[in-house]
Amino acid sequence: MADAANKCARQRFLEFLAQKNLRMTGQRRAIIETVFSTEEHFTAEQLLEWSRRRDKSVSRATVYRTLPLLTESGLVREMDFGKEHKFYDPNYAEHPRHNHIICQDCGKIVEFESEKIEHVENEISRRLGYAVKSHRLQITATCEEFRQRGKCSKKRP
Numbered sequence: 001m002a003d004a005a006n007k008c009a010r011q012r013f014l015e016f017l018a019q020k021n022l023r024m025t026g027q028r029r030a031i032i033e034t035v036f037s038t039e040e041h042f043t044a045e046q047l048l049e050w051s052r053r054r055d056k057s058v059s060r061a062t063v064y065r066t067l068p069l070l071t072e073s074g075l076v077r078e079m080d081f082g083k084e085h086k087f088y089d090p091n092y093a094e095h096p097r098h099n100h101i102i103c104q105d106c107g108k109i110v111e112f113e114s115e116k117i118e119h120v121e122n123e124i125s126r127r128l129g130y131a132v133k134s135h136r137l138q139i140t141a142t143c144e145e146f147r148q149r150g151k152c153s154k155k156r157p
Contacts, residue, residue, distance in 0.1 A: 009036050009075050016073040027062045030055035035076060041087045041109045081109070081138065099137040106143060106152040 013032055017024060034051045035042075042050070044063055051058040067088065070076040077089040081102050091098065091111060097118060101110045117137065125132045146152040 013070065013073055013075055016075075017069070020069075022069070025062070026055060027051075027058045028066055030058050031063060031066050032070075035070060035088075035090050039091055041079065041089050043085045043087055045085070047088070079136075079138075082140070083107075097135065099139070101139045101141055103143045103146075103152070104140050105146045108143070 010032060013036075014024065017028075031047065031051045034047060034054060038050070044067060047067070048058065048060055048063045051063065067076075067078075070088070071078050075090075079087045079089050079100070081087055081100070087109070098111045098113045099117065101112065102108070103110075121132050121135055143152055
C-alpha cells in the first residue's frame with residue numbers, strides 16, 4: 001500500500017515539474033526516489049547524504065533547489081521543530097492532518113492523528129466563522145525513559 005502511495009506521489013511530482021517546464025535530471029530523480037522511499041522526517045543534509053547513496057553525483061545545490069519544489073507541490077512539508085535546521089515531512093501528501101510529538105531529549109519525532117483534535121479544530125473554526133484549510137500541532141515532550149532514568153538511550157551525541 002505504501003509503495004502505491006509513493007508511486008502516486010512520484011507521479012504527481014513529475015506532473016508538477018512538467019507544469020513548471022522543469023526537466024527531470026538524473027540527480028533530481030535520485031532525490032525524488034529518496035524522498036518518496038522514506039517515511040522518516042529528514043533535513044536537507046540528510047537528504048543529500050541519502051541521495052548520494054543512489055547517485056554519487058547529486059549536488060548540494062540540486063538538493064537545495066529541489067526541496068522548495070517539493071514543498072510547493074504540496075507533497076512534502078517543511079517543518080520547524082525549533083532546531084537549528086528545518087525538517088521535511090515526506091508523509092504530508094498521504095496524511096495532511098497528522099500531528100507531531102518531538103522528544104526534547106533524544107529528538108525523536110513521532111506522528112499521530114486524532115479525530116478528537118480534528119473535531120475540536122472544526123468546531124472552533126465554525127464557531128469563529130472559518131473553514132480549516134490546514135493545521136500544525138507540535139507537542140514537545142520528554143520521553144518516558146528520560147522521565148524514569150534521567151537520561152535517554154536514544155539521545156544523539
